[in-house]
Amino acid sequence: MTEAPAAARGAPIPLSPxxxxxREGAALQAVLESGWVAPAGPAIAAFEDAVAAATGFPHVLATASGTAALHLAYRVLGIGPGDEVWAPGFTFVATVAPAVQMGAVPRFLDVEPGSWTLDADLLRRELAAAARRGRLPRCVVPVDIxxxxxxxxxxxxxxxxxxxxxLSDSAEGLGATIRGRHAGRGxxxxxxxxxxxxxxTAGGGGALASDDPVLIARARHLASHAKDPAPxxxxxETGHAYGMSSLLAAVGxxxxxxxxxxxxxRRAxxxxxxxxxxxxxxxxFMPEAPxxxxxxxxSAVLVDPARFGAGPEALRLALAAAGAESRPVWKPLPAQPVFRDAPRAGGAVAESLFAAGLCLPSGSGMTEAEQERVIAAIRGACRA
Structure with a gap:
């Protein structure tokens, strides 16, 4: 497909800008005037309080990234070489990468078609089988998608x-609820x-949250190079430079x-x-779980080429020609070269989602005219 000239496409429509x-400018200015720009000071505490209020978790640690939060979580859970960590295969690599770098073995379970999240029935069966083998996982990591x-x-x-x-990987779940409570709670x-x-967004950064103050205190220690109390x-032990900057905290x-x-x-x-x-x-369209x-x-959609008249890649190119960014859904981790030998259970659902799925421009700042451009491009790509 030949790409349309930029003038014909209009201004680019990013996937999720x-x-x-x-209010961010004033918050940044206040931090600069205070002199607290390092991973310390009142802006960090204010951000952690805001995350606690938004998630319902009483104990929160601000981190340099969501991946840093996951790495700290694996460390405080005591994950070590040879331990099994179970996660859905339909996710981003950061879900398991820190554990793998610590020597753990990932095992990937399929997701269910009604939610695209970890199949709890499959998990139940696999845990029972693992118990019979005498090799249970050291942790299970469901992912909000x-x-x-x-x-x-x-x-x-x-x-x-x-x-x-x-350990809940709620990197994509902030603001979602489960039976009335915030994502990740429990x-x-x-x-x-x-x-x-x-x-x-904070322009970067992440947070680790828990109901257990001991776990967060341990993670906080590790996040600042594991410095012992001394002058x-x-x-x-060794730790990490995983603290969030006060500037990012102010924006967040x-x-x-x-x-x-x-x-x-976003729902609109x-x-x-x-x-x-x-x-x-x-x-x-991606279903909403009950x-x-x-x-x-x-906003994610599945494309049936036989009925739509074009596949998801053709639709992606049509959207690109209209100046709209779209992206395939997650490629299952068992299909990634780095995990080709990893154990797994099931996977047909995740594979079918990847074969048909596309994420559409979804920004909360997208105008109606911009969304109409996206809609027109999708309708134009339909060859049914």
Whole structure:
């Protein structure tokens, strides 16, 4: 497909750009005037309080990234060489990468078609089989996908029978709910991301949250190079430089104040896509799980080439020609070269999602005219 000239496409429509509130500048200026620009000071505490209020977790540690939060979580859970860490295969590599770098062995489980999140029934069966083998995982890591929270109640029940801790990768789940409570609540630990493309952003950064103050205190120690209490630099173990900058914390706190509005807007974007494209054959939007309320951080669609008349890659190119960014859904981790030898259970659902799935422009700041351009490009790509 030949790419249309930029003038014909109009201004680019990114997949999920930052949406500023207008309060970030004043927050940054206040931090600069205070002199607290390092990973310390009142801005960090204010951000952690804001995350606690947004997630319902009483104990929060601000981190340099969502991946740093996951790495710290694996460390405080005592993950070591040879331990098995179970996660859905349908996720980003950061879910398991820190554990693998620590010597752990990932095992990938399939997701369910009704939510695109970890299949709790499969997990239950696999845990029972692992118990019979005498090799249970050291932790299970459900993942919130595209703003939809995994069914933690079922996952916690399955893991609780065998005493396996649950770490929720909620990098994509901020603002989502599970039966009325916030995404990640109930897990031993939950990791969040404030990357530039998330529903609210600090321009980077992450957070680790828990109901257990001891775990967060341990993670806080490791996040600042594991310095022992002493007037000089003394270390009984090695840690990391994983603290969040006060500048990022100031931006993140300003953004968190707008989280309810951002969720409402993303859901409205999704609803408009679903309504405007309902008559097209061969398109199916990501379902909303019965146990919760998704944020629709990204609006994802499945494309049936036989009925739509074009596949997801052809649709992606058509959107690119219209100046709109789209992206395939997650390629399953068992299909990644780095994990080709990793053990797995199932995978057909994740593979089918990757074969058909595409994430559409979903920014909360997208105008109706911009979304209409996207809709027109999708309709134009339909060859049914």
């Amino acid at each position: 930052p949406h500023l509130t207008g 595209y703003g939809q929270a995994a069914d933690l109640d079922a996952i916690l029940a399955a893991c609780g029978r065998w005493g396996v801790p649950v 897990a031993r630990l939950a990791a969040f991301s404030f990357n530039g493309n998330k529903i609210v 000089h630099y003394q270390h009984s 706190a300003a953004q968190l104040a707008a989280l309810p509005q951002r969720v409402a807007r 974007v999704f609803a408009r896509y679903a309504e405007a494209l309902a008559d097209l054959p061969g398109l199916a 146990w919760g309320r998704a944020t629709r951080w990204l």
